[in-house]
Amino acid sequence: MKRKMWGLVLSAMLVASLGVGCQSKETASQGAAEGAPAQEDSQKTDITIGSVIMNTSGEWFAEVIKGQQDAAKDLGVKFSIVSSENEVSKESDNVATYVAQQVDALCISPLSTDASVAAVEAAKGANIPVVNWNTTVNTETAGFVGVSNYDLGGSTGKYVVEYVKENFPNGCKLAILGNSSYEVGVERCNGFKDAIKDAPGIEIVAEQDAELQEQGLDVTEQILTANPDIDMIWAWNQTSLLGCVAALQNANNNKIIVMGTDMSVDLAKDMQSDAVKLQAITTQMPYDIGYKAVENAVKAAKGESIEKKVLVPLKTYIKDDAAEIEQYIEDHKDLVK
Known part of the structure; x- marks a missing residue:
């Protein structure tokens, strides 16, 4: 239910960002529904920025979208x-449409370091500067905005090591909800596992891929069935973590310690609850990533120099830090519909 709600919220945000341009409102709405970029004409400007997002699964992307929209508004540029x-072919079509529209710069979170090269090269070939964010691609771009995903996973891993040392003197059996499909997930998992590999008392007893919330729920249930004596679960992303938490709540299990990546309002509320032991979440600042990506794209469109690599700081939220969790919920209440 939570994922369906966020799907509706994100769809509304996307439609809001897709302006009518020279189309009628009816035509523009049809274009948004079909996934075709449309241009916004609500502001008088000579610069148009196009943005290609990987998917709309979860609050993380809602924050990115909000950051990008706010940057475009603050800078007075057209934006869509x-x-x-999650389809490389659709990503290629989206970029091709923006090239045909002759946008002045492109923001993109590439789906694949290799398979997305052709789309990025097509934009560059049309003299459209490209700013990639969140993920990298094996060709030169005007600049990158994001985080070190290796460090993102590693930050939680370091916390796990200290937590186990203090709370599990007889050792800790750990399960991982990971990702082996693309760069972001692989780097996070590598960072996490490298951080814990030399720690005494930590044994990885299960590791399975999970991405969306339903997958996180299903995989967690499978792990609990096969390993009823596990002590801790780490989830690599927001949606798999939400699924993991849901599975433990369904099982009335508040004994297993849960750690993960990418905070959300729902997860913050879960941290406040005693129904599950959600102990720590290391998160990015997705709003800042989105804002900076558009800001740099505008600079690139104007021919101004930008930093080749902008890394946004990380933060770890702890269940015991009640005030910080409450502040997170307050700061992000505008995303809750």
Whole structure:
């Protein structure tokens, strides 16, 4: 239910960002529904920025979208955004449409370091500067905005090591909800596992891929069935973590310690609850990533120099830090519908 709600919220945000341009409102709405980029004409400007987002699964992307929209508004540029829905072919079509529209710069979170090269090269070939964010691609771009995903996973891993040392004197059996499909997930998992590999008392007893919330729920249930004596679960992303938490709540299990990546309002509320032991979440600042990506794209469109690599700081939220968790919920209440 939570994922369906966020799907509706993100769809509304995407439609809001897709302006009518020279189209009628009816035509523009049809274009948004079909995933075709449309341009916004609500502001008088000579610069148009196109944005290609990987998918719209979860609050993390809602924050990115909000950051990008706010940057475009603050800078007074035309802006539109479209989702590739995790399909490289759709990503290529989206970029091709922006090239045909002759946008002045492109923001993109590439789906694949290799398979997304052709789309990025097509934009560059049309003299459109490209700013990639969140993920990298094996070709030169005007600049990158994001985090070190290796450090993102590693930060939680370091916390796990200290937590186990203090709370599990007889050792800790750990399960991982990971990702082996693309760069972001692989780097996070590598960072996490490298951080814990030399720690005494930590044994990885299960490791399975999970991405969306339903997968996180299903995989967690499978792990609990096969390993009823596990002590801790780490989840690599927001949606798999939400699924993991849901599975433990369904099982009335508040004994297993849960750690993960990428905070959300729902997860913050879960940290406040005693129904599950959600102990720590290391998170990015997705709003800042989105804002900076558009800001740099505008600079690139104007021919101004930008930093080749902008890394946004990380933060770890702890269940015991009640005030910080409450502040997170307050700061992000505008995303809750």
